[in-house]
Amino acid sequence: MGLRDDLERFREVGEERREDLKEFISYGDLGASGSKDIKIPIKVVDLPEFKYDRLDMGGVGQGKGGTPDVGQPLGQPQPGDGDGEDGEPGEEGAEHEYYEMDPEQFAEALDEELGLELEPKGKEVVEEVEGDFTDITRSGPHSTLDFERLFKEGLKRKLAMDFDEEFVREAMKVEGTTAREVFEWCREQNILVSMAWIEDEWGRIPDDERGAWASFEEMEENVERTTATQRIRREGLREIPFRREDERYRHPEVIEKKQSNVVVVNIRDVSGSMRETKRELVERTFTPLDWYLTGKYDHAEFVYIAHDAEAWEVERDEFFGIRSGGGTRISSAYELAKEVLDERYPWREWNRYVFAAGDSENSSNDTKERVVPLMQEIDANLHAYVETQPGGTAINATHAEEVERSLGEQGNVVVAYVSEPDDVIDAIYTILSTEATAE
Incomplete structure (x- = not known):
């Protein structure tokens, strides 16, 4: 293998640039990315190159300035002769940079990775676009x-x-x-x-x-x-x-184009039982879903609702970090979600997704008496509930099972279970594949 082959091999390794997408979603630093730019770590590979001494620095066998003559012993290696400061090879970590993707590229990559075929639905809002000068009128400039x-x-x-x-x-x-x-x-x-x-x-x-x-x-x-x-x-x-x-x-011809608008309502339980590990699992599930839907639709907006016994709307920066000491009443979040959607995002104009997550703990009878009827009332492409229970389901964590039992056959309702980072990809696939097959 010659130098040119080596160089091509190094380039090939460099082009397999990004961390595996599934591994990034499950274990990567999602916080380094924004809503419009997704940064996936890559390893920087240095390509081989020749380095020459300057001509005026002399060379082997020159015999001046302390440089040994040909055949003269060089002595033992001294500390610091190696690449590292202490001479020990391989102790320095590899440098990392980021491969940047926009949401559309991310959606394409995730489709390919998971074998998804989600096609955005155009709603009634139309966009007037000037086409070719094909329309004829009796007056004009x-x-x-x-x-x-x-x-x-x-x-x-x-x-x-x-x-x-x-x-x-x-x-x-x-x-x-x-x-x-x-x-x-x-x-x-x-x-x-x-x-x-x-x-x-x-x-x-x-x-x-x-x-x-x-x-x-x-x-x-x-x-x-x-x-x-x-x-x-x-x-x-x-x-x-x-x-x-x-x-x-x-x-110019006026072309009526149906624009695919989407609003995603993200709901998160922030009660005292939602500790750090559970919060992280919610973030690992919701963040890629946000990126994916942003990349799929012409225009995407997001609503973030936090709740314990009461619900309130928050900014995205607050959403994953909030923690309260209160109890849990999940229906309060759906009541607020319904109010927001009815006022700002009419069903005839917007594709609507309602994603909720928590540890499935809820106040007595709230799921059956309030949450399930509210989910039936709220028109949406998809309702999803993600249960985050590290180590398995708790005895009193029954919300996910009740929703699945009551609405599982409805077609636009899905429940996913995430107990560790390795479950995140399966949960995302379950959610998005349900949307792709829903009527």
Whole structure:
């Protein structure tokens, strides 16, 4: 293997740049990324290169400035001769940088990784886009006048109205005829000439030329009639009869495009039982879902609701860090979610996702009596509940099971269980694959 092959191999290793996507989601530093830029750690690989001493520094065998002569013993290696400060190889950690992705790239990568086929649904909100200048109107700026169309209309009129004037003048020389008889003969011959023109030309025929033909039939046999095309080729086109009613103005076509808008309502239990490990599992599940849906839809907005026994709306920066000492009433979050969605995100205009997470602990009968009916009332592409219970489900953690039992057959409701980071990818797949197959 030559140096060029080595170089190509190093490049190949460098292009397998990012950390495995599943490993990044389950164990990586999600906090280093923002909502629009996802930073996945990569290892920096230094490519091999030659390094030359400067010419004035001498070389082996030069024998001056303390440099040993050829064959002179060099002595034992001294401390600090190695790459590291203490001479021990391999103790320095590798340098890390980041491979940056936008949400659209992330969504494509996750689709490929998990085999997903989620297609965003366009809603009733339409966006007017200016297309090609294909629409025609009767008025508009002079710069948009469709002159080609105007010329064609004028030319068609010219060809339709044009007649062989010399041929008609010869008809006026028929013996014993009158101007009215010539006009009627022209109509029979489909010659579009006006009576006014015939009367005007009638007086211009010299007296000595009248009676040149005994009949119209004799004149037709002896006088060649030319077509409009022949006359245009012979004489050229001197004028076109343009008319105002022929004017048309070009306008850009208005294309109605359904825009796929999405709003994601993220709900998190912040009660005293939601300790740090549980909070981290929620963040590892919700953050990639946010990135994915941002990349899939034309326009994405997010609502973050925290709750214990009561619910309140928070900013994303606060959402994953809040912890209270209160009890739990999950229905309070769904009540607030319904209020927010009804006021700000109508179902006819927005795709809606409602994602909730907690340890499945809830106040007595709240799930059955309030949460389940509220989930049925809230129109959404998908309702998801993520149970985070490290070490297994607690005895009183029954919310997820009740939701699954009551709404599992509804088609747009899914429950996922996350007890450790390795479960996160499976939970994300369960949620997104349910949306992809939902009607």
